[in-house]
Structures are given as C-alpha cells and as structure tokens.
Amino acid sequence: MLFYEEKDARETLKLRSLKKGEYHQDYPLYTVVRDNDKCIRCLACVRQCSYEATFYDPVRNVIYNKDEACVGCLRCVAICPTDAITVKRNDTKYRENENWREETIKAIKKQADFGAARLTGLGNDKGYKIYFDHMVLDASQVTNPSIDPLREPMELRTFLGRKPDSVKVEFRNGKLHLKEKIPPQLKLEVPVIFAPMSYGSINFNFQAALAIAAREAGTYFNTGEGGLHQKLREFGSNAIVQVASGRFGVDIDYLEAAAAVEIKIGQGAKPGIGGHLPGEKVTADISRTRMIPEGSDAISPAPHHDIYSIEDLRLLIYAIKEATRYTKPVSVKIAAVHNVAAIASGIARAGADIIVIDGFRGGTGAAPTIIRDHVGIPIELAIAQVDQRLRDEGIRNWVSLIAAGGIRSSADIVKIIALGADAVYIGTAAMVAVGCTLCQQCHRGICAWGITTNRPDLAKRINVDIAAEQLYNLLRGWAIEIREMLGLMGVNSIESLRGNRLKLRGVGLTQEELDVLGIKHAGLQ
Amino acid sequence: MKVVFPIEERCIDCHLCEVACIVEHSETKDPILAYMVEGLSFNEEWSAFTPDPHEALEAGKPKPLNRTRVRNNGAGVSFSMMCRHCEEPKCVEACKNGSLYIAEDGRILLNEDKCVGCWMCIMACPWGAISRNPTRGNVKGLERTAISHKCDLCPDREIPACVMACPTEALIYIEKEEIKNYEVRFSR
Amino acid sequence: MRYVLVGNSIAATGAIEAIRRVDKDNEIVVISDEPHFVYTRALIHEYLASMVTEDMMYYRPRDFYEKNGVTPLLGRKAVSVDFEKKEVKLEDGEEIKYDKLLLATGGKPFIPPGIEDLAKIRYFTFTKWKDADELREAVADAENIVVLGAGLIGLQCVDGLLHMGKRATVVELADTILPMALDRKASDIIKDALEKEGVKFYLNNTITKVYHRNGELKEVQLKSGERLPADILVIAVGVRPRTDIVMDTKIEIDRGIVVNELMETNIPDVYAAGDVAQGKEIITGIKMVIPIIPVAYAHGKYAGFNMAGEERVFPGALSMNSLQFANIPVISYGFIKPPEGSEELTYFDPDRLIYKRILIQNDRIVGALFLRAVDRVGIFRYLIERKLDVTSFKEHLLKDDFDYPYLPKKYRLEMWREPY
Incomplete structure (x- = not known):
C-alpha cells in the first residue's frame, strides 16, 4: 500500500513532467471521482490498486488518484464498500478529428517518448465490422414446429476428431459391432472449450479454476504453450496440451497426461509473430512447468523452425501420434488469415484431427498493439470459408473445426456453428466471468483482478473455487440458452445445426459479404 | 464449536473484514456513519495505538476499532486474524479480575463493565487477538485505561460479518475440529 | 472423595474450574483466612484509590461457589496439615478430612531484617x-x-x-x-x-x-x-511463599513447595499451586517460584485436572508481566537480565517513546520487552513457549507490524494446527 511520506513526497505527489521518457505530454484517459461524503477511508481501494494510481495522504486524510496511472480496470469501484468511487472517461479531449482520433494521437505521443513498439493485451478493440452482429437466426413458425427443450431431449454433446468416411458394421453374436476402429475423439457436453492461456500469462489459480470448471462441465481446457503444472496433471483427461514453437514444458509425460495435443502455429491476436515471456516473470514454479532455467527469457519463435511446409507439419503431427500411440486426437491451431481455407485443407490432409481457427479478435497476454489491431481476418468469415472449402473437397469429416477469437455469447456460438464450426474456444469470455474488465493491461503482469498476473499477492485475488464456479455457471447458462435457440429453430441436436447456414440470415451486409459467409440476406426465403 | 478461520492463500489484503467488523459493532450499522460520525468521538491520545498505532498516529485522526485485523508481511502473505475462541483460553487464565470468561456456547467474551484495562490478556493471547478499546475506560480517574476489545463472533448474526464480507471467501466459518484437516487444494 | 483447597485466590479458582471439568460430583472445600469472596489481589491499588468498585474486585460471578458445588470456609485459618491422617487443622480446632489436598496459600509479604525499631x-x-x-x-x-x-x-x-x-x-x-x-x-x-x-x-x-x-x-x-x-x-x-502451615513437615520446601510436572508435592495426594509452589519454568526447565496470575491459574488448572484423575503434564510456566505506570504500558516476557551468550536486539524511538528489546539465545527468543508498543505482542509468548528457531525472520522481529505472516510457512501451518 502506498502512503505519503515526507521524504517521498516528490515520488508520490509527483508533479507532471515534460521530461523525455516520462510521458506526460498527454492527458489521462480516466479520472477517478470519489464521493467524499461516502468515502470512509478504509483504504481498500488504495490497497487494491495495483497500478499505483491510488494514494492515501494521511496529512490531509484524503485519498487521491494519479489519474495518468489509472487504466480503468474498476477494481476500486468493485471493492469499495460504500460505492463512493466512479471512474469516468476524462472529459478532456483533443479537438474533434475524424481522421486523427484520440487513440492515434495518444499512441504517437507515447511512442515518441519511449521509442518502442507499443504493447497491449486482450483482443482487437478496433471498430471493424462484427459479422456476428449482422447475422440473425431463423425460428420455426406453424409449418415446422419448434421444440421445447424443457420437455424434449436436446443434444449438445459433441465429438471432436476425425470421423470415418463411412461406417462399416458387422453382426457378431447377434450384436452390432463397428468393423473399423473410430479414431480418438474428444467428448464435449457443451460445445465450448476454454481457450489456450498459458501458465505464465495467467496464473496458476485461474488455470486451476479453468481445469475444475472444465471437468465439472464435461469439457476441456487448453494449457496454452506454458506446460501443465504438476498439480494440474490430475485434470489431464480434461486438458488439451499445446506444443508451440518454443516447445515449453513438452515431454512425454506432458503428452501422455493430456486428452489431446495441439500444435500451435499461430494466434489470432498476433498472427505470424512469436511470443516473449521476460526472464523476470519466469519464477521457480513457472521455470519448472515450462522446463526452462529460472529467470531466463521464454522466447517462442515466430515460426516452428522445423515446419516450413504441410509435409513438415505432417511429420510433427505423426511424431505426436506415434508418441501417444494414436490414442489422442491431434489438433492444429492457426490464426485466421487470408488463405486460411487452403491452409486448413492442407492441415486436414496432413493428418490433423482438429483444426482451430483463431480470428483476429482473439485475445493475447501480450502483443504489439499495431499487430493486434491490424492483422488477420474475422473468425465468422474464416470459418465459413474453411467449412465450405473442406466440404467442397469432400474432407470435412476428416477434421473437426474449432472457432476461436471473439466469441462473446451463446448466440455467437450458435451462429458460428451454423457457419460450420464444431465447437468454440472462449478465452476473453472466461476471463470476464472471473472478473476481467477488459482494461487491456495483461502484458504488464500486474492485473488488479488477479488474472493475468503471477505476483503472489495479486494472484490470490482469484479464489479457485469461486472462479471455477463462475466459469461453470457461465457454461451452464450458455448451454441452456443454446438449447433454447436450437429448440426454436426446430433442431434437436447441435449436430444438425453444424454448417446449416439456412438458419442464418444477414442484416446490413453486402452481397460480397453474404457470399463469403454463404448466407442469404434477411428477408429472403 | 464454530470459529472464523482465515485462509492465507486467499486473503487479498483488502481489509473489508475490518470494515464489516466495525460496521457490525457500530451503533448505526451503516458504514458511512460508523466511520465518519461515530468514529469522531474517539479519544485522541489513544488513537495513536489503534487500530494501527503508526497509521493512525500519522493520520492524526482516530479511527473506529476492528476486532479482527489483517496481518501482512508486505511480501504477499496476509490474513485476517481474530479471536480463535480457544478451548483453554490463555486470556481468561491471565485476566486479573475475571472480566474475560467462557460463555456457555464456548465463545470467549468480555464483560465490558468489569474490564479494568490491565492488558494481561494482550500479554497472554498468543494470537494477538485482543486489542485496546480507547472509547471506554472503567477505572475512575484513569481515562487512559482503555478496556479490552475482542471478537464476539457477532451474536446478532448467524454467520459473522467478516465472513460475509470477505470477497474471496478467505474467511470461513468452520467447526474447530475441522481446521486441523482443512486444506486449500489448488490455491497457491 | 473430598477435595480440600487451602487458599482462595487465582490458583484455587483454576483448580476448582479444572476439577469440575472432570468431576462434577465430589465435594470441594475451600479454606481461606480472608473473609472475602474470591477476589483479585492485583487490583488492590486501584481499590485503594477507589478507582474500581468492589464488584470489579471479585474474580468470579457471585454464584461461583454454588454453581461449582464448593463449600467455602472463609475467614477460617488453616494452621497445620496432618499428612498421615489426611486432615487440615483449622485455627478454631476443627479438622477437615481430605482425599486430595491443594496447597494454594499464596505469598506473604517479606519484611526485611535489619530495620532498627x-x-x-x-x-x-x-x-x-x-x-x-x-x-x-x-x-x-x-x-x-x-x-x-x-x-x-x-x-x-x-x-x-x-x-x-x-x-x-x-x-x-x-x-x-x-x-x-x-x-x-x-x-x-x-x-x-x-x-x-x-x-x-x-x-x-x-x-x-x-x-x-x-x-x-x-x-x-x-x-x-x-x-x-x-x-x-x-x-x-516482595512476597515469599506462605509455607507456614506445612513448616516442619516432611513436605519438600526449597524457596516454595516443590512440585513435579503433575503439580504433586512429595507427599501423596498433596498438590501445590500458585505463588506458594515452585514448579517448572519453561525456558530453562528449572523449578522456580513465579508469582504471577497466569502462572497461578495454570498451576491451579493442572493441579485440578491431576487431582480429579485426568493426568495432564504441566508444560512449564513463563514469567511475564503487563504493567502500566504513568500512562506507559509495558509488557515483558521471560528473561530480563541477558543470559550468558545471548544476543540483544533493541529498538528505541524517542519521538513515539517506543522501546523494544528482544533477547535471543541459541537462536531462540528467551526474553522480550515492549514499552508502549504493546499491541499484538502475544506472538512472542508463542515464540518463546514453542522455542521456535527465529533465525530466518530475525530481521523482522522489531518491526512495527511484526506478526504471524513474517513466520515461515511451516511455522504458520503449525500455528493453525495448534489445538485450541
């Protein structure tokens, strides 16, 4: 906690400086307004602010804010026992300019001061068209009856993995038997998986909560590229483990522990670039889990240096399959980019069982802002194209498709499944469920909500049991909503919705967009 | 018997348990009044020692008193500690004139009319669970004699206020016998 | 079966309460030469100045004897004990038979020799x-x-x-x-x-x-x-153990009546507790007289349990004091004089008038003294009594907010596992 002390007055009450590197040519984005009549000086806000934006001055007995440090995470608002705090957008604005917007000017000023690439967390926040919000669902009326999910069975169970081209059966001893073995499958009770978030980018507590919730809800969580902590190995049957370009934490036990293995090629938030966990964040525990020396930088190269072609990818896929004796599906995760459909086709042919397409609104623990905001394509378009391409090539049944990046609600899930996905990854939504307010400071490692931080005092802000319950509740709520939506469309299983684009109509989309999505405009039969 | 047990792996050092405690034991039971109005009648001299001697001393402003206190080592370890309502309470053994007593339900309570403020209990309690209450002194001619002050497990409530207030459930209300075996499985 | 307690103060109360936790039926007789209901001698100075009321002097609620089935013989002085016949003889000639006897006669003021006239x-x-x-x-x-x-x-x-x-x-x-x-x-x-x-x-x-x-x-x-x-x-x-009634008997008396760790004297069925007893000290293990309230109560309690048949071993007493003079509260534990080979940590802040001193011997705290900053110092009692090695957190001991979180995790876990 930060207290005013005479000798440190210059530090805490620091006057704004125009010095180079001190970044004060700018106005703060937020102002914290405290109702003095309500504030009881319990100092909870001071203790909770991890961005050093809130101070207590015992001399005047007031709490004040250094607004330029405030990131608008609203932790203080949430913790204040008397609701005395409001965080407002600063009324000060640069002169209106449609071309030179505030964020652009601020970015330039900051960069002029620091001379480095700006980093950020979370997903693309720019105002690109959100196709989910331009698609509506069909409903049954009179001629085709809707189904009441409260009375009729409604199947949400989904199997992910390669499906055989045809099913051959034989009678033995009067019973029906499959003639060929079905390749390994992941069984999901809800078509939602927790997205890859590595231990390191998030803390142990949150990952443990994801694991518990996944097990409770009958689905999976993805370890990301940070390895699987020994304490979480018991959740292996609900874990999808990643093999990424850094190969962190990968050994045979890691692969054996998991339900499925995922080769991470790209990430929606930062397609084509690697990752970098600074050495100071590699604590003893993280170093053990990632299997790298304590304090050393954890660098994930941009490409896998052994994968330069589909053939190379095939080698890795089969290396993993061999290692796990063909008992686990292997998934390949790529970012949604322009030629995603062709790449997906190649991946399917390389032997992957699952393809994950990560759209450009997908989150990240840290990425250069400029890349996050300007690279990649929306997931809706990518899934529609990939699904269509795989169907056209007659290999759709070879792989399951997981859509990631920008799934915000159960409606998004229904829409993306109607566009051709089998299931979805949720990352940001999972974080929001446990407190995240999308302040986009994940890269700083001091998340006030205790999610994207490994500082022990902050990580404690996630209570594993509470967080697991919240995550489970979210999945449960979404499952109920999905059942309702299926019912009103007259569909009684999620299988029947997959790729069923007739259930979708576009609103306010151009013909080009409608063609890419493969849907009709609203109003057309 | 049930007591409040802190789980250090979950404590986020927000001190809302202290706020809840103060409010629960205030006259108005309203946080704003409890702090800003009731708090003003405190003895200036003694404010230097409670709830945190040095915080309050610097502040020059008396603050109301909490019966639990978040202890912190400044390096990420914190937990709120209050009376453990021991079966063989050291404070009761040390109390000069029997002001502290074991109630029939097992709680350790203070007879506030009898306490003379000798602080034998503060000396005796290994948990540091008893503090000084400068709002009241029973010894004539000795305004300094603050009486003792300790957790009473909120007699008006089914579950103590601090437990209800803790945002991360770092305080739990649990049978004494279960504490020994209580383990936080996944928090670290 | 009859328990007879000679003395009616803290140790006797501790014994009564302990006996009644084990044995609800048998008779308890309390003999005291003072006519008062059980009261606390530690408040007579405030009583002297009429600062406290009479009610505040009484150590237990007024129905204490009734509730606990105690027969008080107050204002009647015990003069001698016959260990053979198991009898306590009173001044008025009456003889009280006992099965278990507790000597909790306390101390008497010492009058130094050599003051002429x-x-x-x-x-x-x-x-x-x-x-x-x-x-x-x-x-x-x-x-x-x-x-x-x-x-x-x-x-x-x-x-x-x-x-x-x-x-x-x-x-x-x-x-x-x-x-x-x-x-x-x-x-x-x-x-x-x-x-x-x-x-x-x-x-x-x-x-x-x-x-x-x-x-x-x-x-x-x-x-x-x-x-x-x-x-x-x-x-x-100062006070000296009041051993008059057992003078010239076979009972072992050093400075006080010597007791073992079950609070027994060398005479069967005779126990001693409180200021009169010389029992084990916790740091050194040496038997000594520690005339303070917490020790008296603990002595009485352990004696009571053992008298009633529940064997409990007294872990040893820690000398400690809580004083206030001239608005200055002081709490001290254990040794005051630094023992040989001990290290002394001190902190003095003249502005706040805060003084702390900690004595460490063989990596264990053996003494601690706090002037004015007395809040939450009980942890030192814990550290001294448990004889914990403080090396790993020695630099924190004098901090204003020194408390359990500064202890290593292992100790913290033990602390919570402590039966209570």
Whole structure:
C-alpha cells in the first residue's frame, strides 16, 4: 500500500513532467471521482490498486488518484464498500478529428517518448465490422414446429476428431459391432472449450479454476504453450496440451497426461509473430512447468523452425501420434488469415484431427498493439470459408473445426456453428466471468483482478473455487440458452445445426459479404 | 464449536473484514456513519495505538476499532486474524479480575463493565487477538485505561460479518475440529 | 472423595474450574483466612484509590461457589496439615478430612531484617484487601509516605496513592525500579515519568532505622545517611511463599513447595499451586517460584485436572508481566537480565517513546520487552513457549507490524494446527 511520506513526497505527489521518457505530454484517459461524503477511508481501494494510481495522504486524510496511472480496470469501484468511487472517461479531449482520433494521437505521443513498439493485451478493440452482429437466426413458425427443450431431449454433446468416411458394421453374436476402429475423439457436453492461456500469462489459480470448471462441465481446457503444472496433471483427461514453437514444458509425460495435443502455429491476436515471456516473470514454479532455467527469457519463435511446409507439419503431427500411440486426437491451431481455407485443407490432409481457427479478435497476454489491431481476418468469415472449402473437397469429416477469437455469447456460438464450426474456444469470455474488465493491461503482469498476473499477492485475488464456479455457471447458462435457440429453430441436436447456414440470415451486409459467409440476406426465403 | 478461520492463500489484503467488523459493532450499522460520525468521538491520545498505532498516529485522526485485523508481511502473505475462541483460553487464565470468561456456547467474551484495562490478556493471547478499546475506560480517574476489545463472533448474526464480507471467501466459518484437516487444494 | 483447597485466590479458582471439568460430583472445600469472596489481589491499588468498585474486585460471578458445588470456609485459618491422617487443622480446632489436598496459600509479604525499631511502630504491607482498607484509612491525613521497595507491589501502591493525591517517596535497594520486569532503559523511562508526577526515588538505598514518638512514625533513616520525614511506612519489598502451615513437615520446601510436572508435592495426594509452589519454568526447565496470575491459574488448572484423575503434564510456566505506570504500558516476557551468550536486539524511538528489546539465545527468543508498543505482542509468548528457531525472520522481529505472516510457512501451518 502506498502512503505519503515526507521524504517521498516528490515520488508520490509527483508533479507532471515534460521530461523525455516520462510521458506526460498527454492527458489521462480516466479520472477517478470519489464521493467524499461516502468515502470512509478504509483504504481498500488504495490497497487494491495495483497500478499505483491510488494514494492515501494521511496529512490531509484524503485519498487521491494519479489519474495518468489509472487504466480503468474498476477494481476500486468493485471493492469499495460504500460505492463512493466512479471512474469516468476524462472529459478532456483533443479537438474533434475524424481522421486523427484520440487513440492515434495518444499512441504517437507515447511512442515518441519511449521509442518502442507499443504493447497491449486482450483482443482487437478496433471498430471493424462484427459479422456476428449482422447475422440473425431463423425460428420455426406453424409449418415446422419448434421444440421445447424443457420437455424434449436436446443434444449438445459433441465429438471432436476425425470421423470415418463411412461406417462399416458387422453382426457378431447377434450384436452390432463397428468393423473399423473410430479414431480418438474428444467428448464435449457443451460445445465450448476454454481457450489456450498459458501458465505464465495467467496464473496458476485461474488455470486451476479453468481445469475444475472444465471437468465439472464435461469439457476441456487448453494449457496454452506454458506446460501443465504438476498439480494440474490430475485434470489431464480434461486438458488439451499445446506444443508451440518454443516447445515449453513438452515431454512425454506432458503428452501422455493430456486428452489431446495441439500444435500451435499461430494466434489470432498476433498472427505470424512469436511470443516473449521476460526472464523476470519466469519464477521457480513457472521455470519448472515450462522446463526452462529460472529467470531466463521464454522466447517462442515466430515460426516452428522445423515446419516450413504441410509435409513438415505432417511429420510433427505423426511424431505426436506415434508418441501417444494414436490414442489422442491431434489438433492444429492457426490464426485466421487470408488463405486460411487452403491452409486448413492442407492441415486436414496432413493428418490433423482438429483444426482451430483463431480470428483476429482473439485475445493475447501480450502483443504489439499495431499487430493486434491490424492483422488477420474475422473468425465468422474464416470459418465459413474453411467449412465450405473442406466440404467442397469432400474432407470435412476428416477434421473437426474449432472457432476461436471473439466469441462473446451463446448466440455467437450458435451462429458460428451454423457457419460450420464444431465447437468454440472462449478465452476473453472466461476471463470476464472471473472478473476481467477488459482494461487491456495483461502484458504488464500486474492485473488488479488477479488474472493475468503471477505476483503472489495479486494472484490470490482469484479464489479457485469461486472462479471455477463462475466459469461453470457461465457454461451452464450458455448451454441452456443454446438449447433454447436450437429448440426454436426446430433442431434437436447441435449436430444438425453444424454448417446449416439456412438458419442464418444477414442484416446490413453486402452481397460480397453474404457470399463469403454463404448466407442469404434477411428477408429472403 | 464454530470459529472464523482465515485462509492465507486467499486473503487479498483488502481489509473489508475490518470494515464489516466495525460496521457490525457500530451503533448505526451503516458504514458511512460508523466511520465518519461515530468514529469522531474517539479519544485522541489513544488513537495513536489503534487500530494501527503508526497509521493512525500519522493520520492524526482516530479511527473506529476492528476486532479482527489483517496481518501482512508486505511480501504477499496476509490474513485476517481474530479471536480463535480457544478451548483453554490463555486470556481468561491471565485476566486479573475475571472480566474475560467462557460463555456457555464456548465463545470467549468480555464483560465490558468489569474490564479494568490491565492488558494481561494482550500479554497472554498468543494470537494477538485482543486489542485496546480507547472509547471506554472503567477505572475512575484513569481515562487512559482503555478496556479490552475482542471478537464476539457477532451474536446478532448467524454467520459473522467478516465472513460475509470477505470477497474471496478467505474467511470461513468452520467447526474447530475441522481446521486441523482443512486444506486449500489448488490455491497457491 | 473430598477435595480440600487451602487458599482462595487465582490458583484455587483454576483448580476448582479444572476439577469440575472432570468431576462434577465430589465435594470441594475451600479454606481461606480472608473473609472475602474470591477476589483479585492485583487490583488492590486501584481499590485503594477507589478507582474500581468492589464488584470489579471479585474474580468470579457471585454464584461461583454454588454453581461449582464448593463449600467455602472463609475467614477460617488453616494452621497445620496432618499428612498421615489426611486432615487440615483449622485455627478454631476443627479438622477437615481430605482425599486430595491443594496447597494454594499464596505469598506473604517479606519484611526485611535489619530495620532498627521496626517492631515498635505500625507499618503497612500491601498484598490483601484488608491492607488496602487499612492503608486508605491511615493515609487520609498523612503527609509523608515512604514506600520501601520499587517492585510491582510497591509501585502499584505508589500509583494508587498518586491517584489519591498523595506523592510517595520510594526507597529501593536495587539501582533500577521494577528490576524483575524491566531492564534499565525501560526502568529509567518509567522512573522519569513517575518523577514528573511527583514521586521521589532513592535507589541503591534502604531503610536502616525508623524513628518514632510513642510508636508514631516520624522519620526513617536511609543507608546513605539521609533522614526522611515519614508518617506512613509501607513495606513492599516482595512476597515469599506462605509455607507456614506445612513448616516442619516432611513436605519438600526449597524457596516454595516443590512440585513435579503433575503439580504433586512429595507427599501423596498433596498438590501445590500458585505463588506458594515452585514448579517448572519453561525456558530453562528449572523449578522456580513465579508469582504471577497466569502462572497461578495454570498451576491451579493442572493441579485440578491431576487431582480429579485426568493426568495432564504441566508444560512449564513463563514469567511475564503487563504493567502500566504513568500512562506507559509495558509488557515483558521471560528473561530480563541477558543470559550468558545471548544476543540483544533493541529498538528505541524517542519521538513515539517506543522501546523494544528482544533477547535471543541459541537462536531462540528467551526474553522480550515492549514499552508502549504493546499491541499484538502475544506472538512472542508463542515464540518463546514453542522455542521456535527465529533465525530466518530475525530481521523482522522489531518491526512495527511484526506478526504471524513474517513466520515461515511451516511455522504458520503449525500455528493453525495448534489445538485450541
């Protein structure tokens, strides 16, 4: 906690400086307004602010804010026992300019001061068209009856993995038997998986909560590229483990522990670039889990240096399959980019069982802002194209498709499944469920909500049991909503919705967009 | 018997348990009044020692008193500690004139009319669970004699206020016998 | 089966409460030469100055004897014990049979030899309710009050007198005040504060002779040669175990009645507890008399359990004190004088007038003293009693907010597993 002390007055009450590197040519984005009549000086806000934006001055007995440090995470608002705090957008604005917007000017000023690439967390926040919000669902009326999910069975169970081209059966001893073995499958009770978030980018507590919730809800969580902590190995049957370009934490036990293995090629938030966990964040525990020396930088190269072609990818896929004796599906995760459909086709042919397409609104623990905001394509378009391409090539049944990046609600899930996905990854939504307010400071490692931080005092802000319950509740709520939506469309299983684009109509989309999505405009039969 | 047990792996050092405690034991039971109005009648001299001697001393402003206190080592370890309502309470053994007593339900309570403020209990309690209450002194001619002050497990409530207030459930209300075996499985 | 307790104070109460936790039926007889319901002697100085009411003096609720099935024989002095016949003989000749006997006779004021003519005057001691009543009456129009002894009792008496508007003069043999509870630095701070309130101190000194006129005290002669005018003399140089009723018996007496770790004396079915008993000290393991309330109660409690048949081993007593003089609270534990080979950690802040001193021997804390900053110091009792190695957090010991979180995780876990 930060207290005013005479000798440190210059530090805490620091006057704004125009010095180079001190970044004060700018106005703060937020102002914290405290109702003095309500504030009881319990100092909870001071203790909770991890961005050093809130101070207590015992001399005047007031709490004040250094607004330029405030990131608008609203932790203080949430913790204040008397609701005395409001965080407002600063009324000060640069002169209106449609071309030179505030964020652009601020970015330039900051960069002029620091001379480095700006980093950020979370997903693309720019105002690109959100196709989910331009698609509506069909409903049954009179001629085709809707189904009441409260009375009729409604199947949400989904199997992910390669499906055989045809099913051959034989009678033995009067019973029906499959003639060929079905390749390994992941069984999901809800078509939602927790997205890859590595231990390191998030803390142990949150990952443990994801694991518990996944097990409770009958689905999976993805370890990301940070390895699987020994304490979480018991959740292996609900874990999808990643093999990424850094190969962190990968050994045979890691692969054996998991339900499925995922080769991470790209990430929606930062397609084509690697990752970098600074050495100071590699604590003893993280170093053990990632299997790298304590304090050393954890660098994930941009490409896998052994994968330069589909053939190379095939080698890795089969290396993993061999290692796990063909008992686990292997998934390949790529970012949604322009030629995603062709790449997906190649991946399917390389032997992957699952393809994950990560759209450009997908989150990240840290990425250069400029890349996050300007690279990649929306997931809706990518899934529609990939699904269509795989169907056209007659290999759709070879792989399951997981859509990631920008799934915000159960409606998004229904829409993306109607566009051709089998299931979805949720990352940001999972974080929001446990407190995240999308302040986009994940890269700083001091998340006030205790999610994207490994500082022990902050990580404690996630209570594993509470967080697991919240995550489970979210999945449960979404499952109920999905059942309702299926019912009103007259569909009684999620299988029947997959790729069923007739259930979708576009609103306010151009013909080009409608063609890419493969849907009709609203109003057309 | 049930007591409040802190789980250090979950404590986020927000001190809302202290706020809840103060409010629960205030006259108005309203946080704003409890702090800003009731708090003003405190003895200036003694404010230097409670709830945190040095915080309050610097502040020059008396603050109301909490019966639990978040202890912190400044390096990420914190937990709120209050009376453990021991079966063989050291404070009761040390109390000069029997002001502290074991109630029939097992709680350790203070007879506030009898306490003379000798602080034998503060000396005796290994948990540091008893503090000084400068709002009241029973010894004539000795305004300094603050009486003792300790957790009473909120007699008006089914579950103590601090437990209800803790945002991360770092305080739990649990049978004494279960504490020994209580383990936080996944928090670290 | 009959339990007989000689003495009616803290240790006896501890024994009654412990016996009743095990044995709800058998008779308990309490014998005391004082007529009072069980009261606390630690408050007689405040009672002297009428600062506390009579009600606050009583150690237990007034229905304590009834509720616990105790037969009190109050105002009746026990004069001797016959261990063969298992009888306690009272002054009035009655003989009380016992099956289990607890000697909790406490202490009696020590009157130092070598004060000439002391026998010819009326002097006061200050350990009982009666003493306070008598002293209050006597000092009503006294001008010059001399207190011999600057120990706890002496200074409490002085403190009480101060609140009555009487400024006493203190004569002490040692060169510091409260030598049993304070080190020199703390002693000086308290002494300065008391001097500011008008108390005069003659340290390194004692009274060698008293001058009187017809038995009425006029002056006292100090060792240093000075003569002080005196109307009232209070002798408070300390207490000695009150072992009179078992003098000249086979019971083992060293400084007090020697007890083993079950609080038994060397005589079967005879136990001793409180200020009269010489039991195990926790740091050294040596048997010594520690005349403080928590120890008296603990002695009584363990004796009670063992008398009632539930064997409980007394872990040992820790000497500790909580004092307040002149608005300055002090709490101390364990050793005051640094034992050989010990390390001393001190902290002194003259602005806040906070003084702390910790003695460490063989990586264990053996003594701790806190002046003014007394909140939450109980952890030191824990550290001393559990004999925990403090090396790993030694640098934090003197911090303002030193508390359990500073302990290593292993200790914290043990702390919570502690039965309570």
